[in-house]
Amino acid sequence: MAGTVAIVVGAVLLLACLLLGWLAVRRVRLMRGGGVDLCLRRRFAVTDWHFGVGRYRGDEFAWFRLTSFRVGPTVAIDRTEVEIVDRRDPLPEESFAIPYATAVLRCRDRGEDVEMAMDRDVLTGFLAWLEATPPGRTGYRQAS
Numbered sequence: 001m002a003g004t005v006a007i008v009v010g011a012v013l014l015l016a017c018l019l020l021g022w023l024a025v026r027r028v029r030l031m032r033g034g035g036v037d038l039c040l041r042r043r044f045a046v047t048d049w050h051f052g053v054g055r056y057r058g059d060e061f062a063w064f065r066l067t068s069f070r071v072g073p074t075v076a077i078d079r080t081e082v083e084i085v086d087r088r089d090p091l092p093e094e095s096f097a098i099p100y101a102t103a104v105l106r107c108r109d110r111g112e113d114v115e116m117a118m119d120r121d122v123l124t125g126f127l128a129w130l131e132a133t134p135p136g137r138t139g140y141r142q143a144s
Helices: 002-032 120-131
Strands: 036-041 050-057 060-065 075-078 082-088 103-109 112-118
Touching: 036 060, 036 120, 050 120, 075 103, 103 120, 112 120
Parallel strands: none
Antiparallel strands: 036 050, 036 112, 050 060, 060 075, 082 103, 103 112
């Protein structure tokens, strides 16, 4: 009986270590591929902020939630359709959820609102990425 319990506990611990290892490797791979740290929320309650990594992929900004085992992005924002609705400083009651954010952007993409909390450097990069596409152009072309 004690041997069976030890095997089950060992298997559970091994599985937990493998899952944590997967999340760590996933984050490192996302950051090495040009990712930026930022928080995002789709429901607008104080406790709904989630940490993640954002990546610029052509005309799309893909956000990957850190605590997700999903292979693809959790949220994808299209540069040609996004609209910045509001920009504000974090509220005092949000300081525990988004400790390093200096700005919160509310964006609307295809009718859905999302808020992104980011550092000043990430904000500069995000705004530059939004403005970098020529007016009226849809789609992304790489230089030949």
